[in-house]
Structures are given as structure tokens and as C-alpha cells.
Amino acid sequence: DIQMTQSPSTLSASVGDRVTFSCRASQDVSVWLAWYRQKTGEAPELLITKASNLETGVPPRFSGSGSGTEFTLTITGLQPDDFATYYCQQYESYSMYTFGQGTKLEI
Amino acid sequence: QVHIVQSGPEVRKPGASVKVSCTPSSFTFTNFGVHWLRQAPGQGLEWLGWVSPHQDNRQLSARLQDRLSMTLNASTASMDLRSLESDDSAVYYCARMQLGPRRGYFDLWGRGTLVIVSS
Numbered sequence: 001d002i003q004m005t006q007s008p009s010t011l012s013a014s015v016g017d018r019v020t021f022s023c024r025a026s027q028d029v030s031v032w033l034a035w036y037r038q039k040t041g042e043a044p045e046l047l048i049t050k051a052s053n054l055e056t057g058v059p060p061r062f063s064g065s066g067s068g069t070e071f072t073l074t075i076t077g078l079q080p081d082d083f084a085t086y087y088c089q090q091y092e093s094y095s096m097y098t099f100g101q102g103t104k105l106e107i
Numbered sequence: 108q109v110h111i112v113q114s115g116p117e118v119r120k121p122g123a124s125v126k127v128s129c130t131p132s133s134f135t136f137t138n139f140g141v142h143w144l145r146q147a148p149g150q151g152l153e154w155l156g157w158v159s160p161h162q163d164n165r166q167l168s169a170r171l172q173d174r175l176s177m178t179l180n181a182s183t184a185s186m187d188l189r190s191l192e193s194d195d196s197a198v199y200y201c202a203r204m205q206l207g208p209r210r211g212y213f214d215l216w217g218r219g220t221l222v223i224v225s226s
Contacts, residue, residue: 034212043200043216044152055214087152091211095166097142099152 002026002090006100013078013105021073021103023088028068032092035064035073038102039084048073083107109133111201111217118223119191127220128185129201136160140204141184142213143177145197153197157204158184191224198222 156167202213
């Protein structure tokens with residue numbers, strides 16, 4: 001299986017800040033990477049596909065970049081709604097989808 | 108507005124079985140694969156498997172395939188997990204995935220079903 005590693009595990013920030021999350025794959029996944037936001041007690045919500053494509057309806061303060069094994073998710077201008085846990089997921093490997101362990105963004 | 112409705116919470120004893128179901132609202136599963144994932148308390152997400160709308164394609168996690176089965180038609184998806192263990196206690200999600208190449212992300216999730224396995 002392709003292992004996904006996110007860092008840091010916890011990130012502290014304030015409303016209005018710019019934050020960056022990192023995700024590393026154990027092998028090349030090209031651009032086949034998605035990002036999700038999970039608010040406490042809710043299901044994950046898709047933010048970004050193909051490493052940098054913003055899902056319809058997702059605010060433009062979210063952006064993604066990277067390819068191969070290194071990826072980042074950036075939020076520019078944090079909103080109160082953004083304090084949640086963020087997961088990356090690779091889909092290079094058909095039907096063997098794996099997630100990172102998540103980064104919790106807290107105030 | 109499209110969403111997925113999942114069945115309610117379940118409590119089971121070790122060794123028992125549980126069935127969790129999902130129903131689409133304002134769409135059908137005709138053009139989507141349905142995937143099942145779970146999240147143990149305070150943990151990350153684990154992909155369990157998926158089934159295609161015509162049930163002509165499916166794949167289950169190697170770790171659970173001996174205890175896991177999934178079915179799907181246009182109006183309902185369900186997952187059965189047998190021989191439950193305490194480690195199976197988790198929130199179980201169904202999520203849809205568009206069919207087609209390189210569509211391996213989950214664009215709509217159910218709200219989750221809590222399964223507790225306890226003696």
C-alpha cells in the first residue's frame with residue numbers, strides 16, 4: 001500500500017492567518033491526490049482533487065500544489081469554519097485508496 | 108440538494124454481525140461507485156471497499172474481505188460486517204465516487220453510522 005504521511009499533526013493559528021499543510025506519499029502518486037476538511041462530528045468534505053483543482057463551491061482561499069511525493073494545502077485568510085482536521089488521500093493506486101493520518105488545525 | 112442518508116447507530120456484541128445502509132437523496136447511484144470507509148474514535152480514515160452500480164465490479168480491503176460484503180442498486184447501498192470485534196467500533200461512512208478513469212476521490216459522503224461493539 002502507498003503510505004501517506006501528514007505534518008504537522010497539530011497546527012495552531014488564528015482567524016485571518018495563512019497556513020500550510022504538508023502531505024508526503026511513500027511513492028510517486030503523480031497528481032492523483034485529494035484534500036478533505038472534516039469538522040468535528042461531521043463527515044469529510046472534498047476540497048481539492050488532482051492536487052490543485054478546487055472542487056466546485058469551495059472558497060478560493062483554499063489552494064493545493066505539488067506532484068510526485070510532496071504536496072501542500074494552503075489556506076489564505078483563515079475563517080472560523082476552517083478550524084477542523086484536514087486529510088490528504090492518494091488515488092494513484094486503483095481501489096487501494098489511502099489517507100494521511102490528518103492535521104488538526106486549532107485556534 | 109443532493110445528499111446521502113445513512114442508517115442509524117448500532118450496538119452489537121462481539122461475534123455478531125451488523126448491516127449499514129445508505130440511500131441517495133435527489134440522485135441515484137446509477138452512475139456512481141459506492142465506497143465504504145470507517146473512522147475509529149480519534150483516528151483517521153480507513154477505506155474498506157467499494158461496489159459498482161451494476162455489481163459487476165467490487166473490491167474489498169484485503170484485511171477485512173473475509174468478514175465484509177457489499178451490495179448496491181440504484182436506490183440503496185449496504186455493507187455487512189460479520190464476526191465483529193471490539194476494534195470494529197467506529198463511524199462507518201458511505202461515499203460516492205464518480206465512475207471513470209482517475210476519479211478516485213469521494214465527492215459526497217453520508218453523515219456516518221456509529222457502530223459500537225461491546226459485550
